[in-house]
Amino acid sequence: MTDLHVPEGATWAQLSPRLRRILLEAPDEAVVVATSGSSGDPKRVRLTGAALRASGEATADLLGGHGRWLLALPTHHVAGLQVLARSVLAGTVPVALSPGMPFTAAAFAAALGQLVQEGDGPRYASLVPTQLHRLLADEEGTRAAATLDAILLGGAAADPGLLTRARDAGVRVVTTYGMSETCGGCVYDGRPLAGLRVRLDDERVLLSGPMLADGYVQADGRRDVGRTGERFAEIAGARWFRTDDRGEVDADGRLRILGRVDDVIITGGHKVEPREVEAALRALSLVDDAVVLGVPDAEWGQAVAALVVPAAARDLPEGTDAWRERLRRALPPHALPDHALPRRVVVRDGIPLLPSGKPDLQHIRGLLSRSLI
Incomplete structure (x- = not known):
């Protein structure tokens, strides 16, 4: 059969x-x-x-x-x-x-x-x-x-x-x-x-x-x-x-599990674990969820980039420049080293998902790569 x-x-x-x-x-x-x-x-x-x-x-x-x-x-x-x-x-x-x-x-x-x-x-x-x-x-x-x-x-x-x-x-x-x-x-x-x-x-x-x-x-x-x-x-x-x-x-x-073999971000010669950045962002009261990836960057080799879902829907219209600064100000001192702070930010009302329920990393990477800050 x-x-x-x-x-x-x-x-x-x-x-x-x-x-x-x-x-x-x-x-x-x-x-x-x-x-x-x-x-x-x-x-x-x-x-x-x-x-x-x-x-x-x-x-x-x-x-x-x-x-x-x-x-x-x-x-x-x-x-x-x-x-x-x-x-x-x-x-x-x-x-x-x-x-x-x-x-x-x-x-x-x-x-x-x-x-x-x-x-x-x-x-x-x-x-x-x-x-x-x-x-x-x-x-x-x-x-x-x-x-x-x-x-x-x-x-x-x-x-x-x-x-x-x-x-x-x-x-x-x-x-x-x-x-x-x-x-x-x-x-x-x-x-x-x-x-x-x-x-x-x-x-x-x-x-x-x-x-x-x-x-x-x-x-x-x-x-x-x-x-x-x-x-x-x-x-x-x-x-x-x-x-x-x-x-x-x-x-x-x-x-x-530390992450995927290929997801370590090398930015300006420093190694960044995306999961550690995600955990720091999710711990903030203004963040509901986040996905962090490395995207190509002419100056840094790779840039730390974050797709962020705000905790309050009213925050959605705020520009990504403002959101990057809000995240940086909200993170406790020494929560992340400076090289691990997101340089690019996309704000959405939810994480794009595949039918299986997993984050759609290909789509997210495309969003982050197109959003230069």
């Missing part, structure tokens, strides 16, 4: 019969999903039933058992697909927010109410940071989120301030790290799932375990030997996936 290629907008009713076969009866058969394309280079990833099952069972063990799932992410990307796969393994039916409709706290609360009515047991959801942020900004959404046994949060780096707000509101958030090539999240709160191994190659994160993808396929379904060989390799008798991420492992064995 041919692999199951998941089309955009696919539903539980459309996918569940094949998923049951792949997960429960034919572990060598596979599902093909597209990567998010956040770096501008989407790929087709082949996930066998055995890999999906290993991931789902390890997740259930960590969370405290199989349960009922709320589907708030697109099924043609791995995080949404995993909600369906985990539901198959649990013998439950997920409740989905209306596909194609904007994510709102009211819609989330209504779907969760339906999930509660359909049975007992643990209740879970997978979200991206933007969705959690919207829930915590709304009283009804916050109350609903707090009734879940766990929210798996992935797709982008989680802001520490957001996690603190969730914890203070009684919402259990489990941060996840992973990608399509690892059947989604495979490191939870810094701890690898059962069976996953982590190693570092000059800070680059390498992953090995039963939840690894079979590799990449072409549009016609044939194996993409070239791309697969670039990323998957045998090392010391085990199969490893070479990520695009930099990381470190602390004394307690927790993996901390």
